[in-house]
Amino acid sequence: MTSSILIAVGNPLFRDTYASFLRNCGFAVTTAAHGLECLELLQVETPDVLILDWDLPWGGGEGVLAYLREEPIPRKTSVLLSAPSQLWPGLVQGPSLPVASILPRPLGLATLLESVRTAAGTPQPEPPFYPVADRHHWAESFELKSPRLSSDHR
Numbered sequence: 163m164t165s166s167i168l169i170a171v172g173n174p175l176f177r178d179t180y181a182s183f184l185r186n187c188g189f190a191v192t193t194a195a196h197g198l199e200c201l202e203l204l205q206v207e208t209p210d211v212l213i214l215d216w217d218l219p220w221g222g223g224e225g226v227l228a229y230l231r232e233e234p235i236p237r238k239t240s241v242l243l244s245a246p247s248q249l250w251p252g253l254v255q256g257p258s259l260p261v262a263s264i265l266p267r268p269l270g271l272a273t274l275l276e277s278v279r280t281a282a283g284t285p286q287p288e289p290p291f292y293p294v295a296d297r298h299h300w301a302e303s304f305e306l307k308s309p310r311l312s313s314d315h316r
Contacts, residue, residue: 165282166190168209170200170226171244172219176269180213183271184278197221201229209239210282213265213274216245231261240281244269 167189171177174195181191192209194200196219204212204226216223223243230241239263247266262281266275278284 163209164188164190164289165278165284166192166207167211167213167278167282168192168194168200168203168207169213170194170197170218170223171213171215172196172217173215176215179271180269180274183274186215186273189278189282195219200226205231205241211278212241213278214241214243216243216249227260242281269272269305 167184169177169180169184169191170193172178172195175182177193177195180233181193185191192203192207198220200212200214201221214223214225214226218226223245227241227243230239242263242265243261244265244267253297263277265277
């Protein structure tokens with residue numbers, strides 16, 4: 163079963179990059195450009211993971227989290243909150259947040275993928291296994307030939 167992800171990030175470049183990357187990794191992705199759109203989507207669908215930008219326009223990450231505290235969604239959604247590091251102490255010590263993890267900014271794609279897989283309970287795929295003999299055979303059979311210039315091309 164494919165895990166569903168809702169990406170609520172205000173910056174269209176980051177939102178589109180994260181969405182494209184996670185789709186290519188096999189996740190079903192929906193996006194929201196602002197807090198009100200995120201809340202509308204949460205009322206009609208329950209994603210496995212919500213990637214939430216603290217600085218989300220029109221309601222912000224704080225408003226979405228307040229909604230989640232007041233109106234919990236039926237199925238468990240893991241919230242990954244992307245927030246500036248200077249806010250982290252207040253977030254951790256503040257009121258109980260329905261947040262699985264606070265992610266650093268800027269958020270790298272490797273960190274994003276690892277965090278989403280952990281939050282969704284998706285196992286990490288095993289790296290491909292290439293027997294040593296196959297690698298050597300491939301290397302021996304692959305010849306790099308430099309083009310030789312004939313006397314006509316000098």
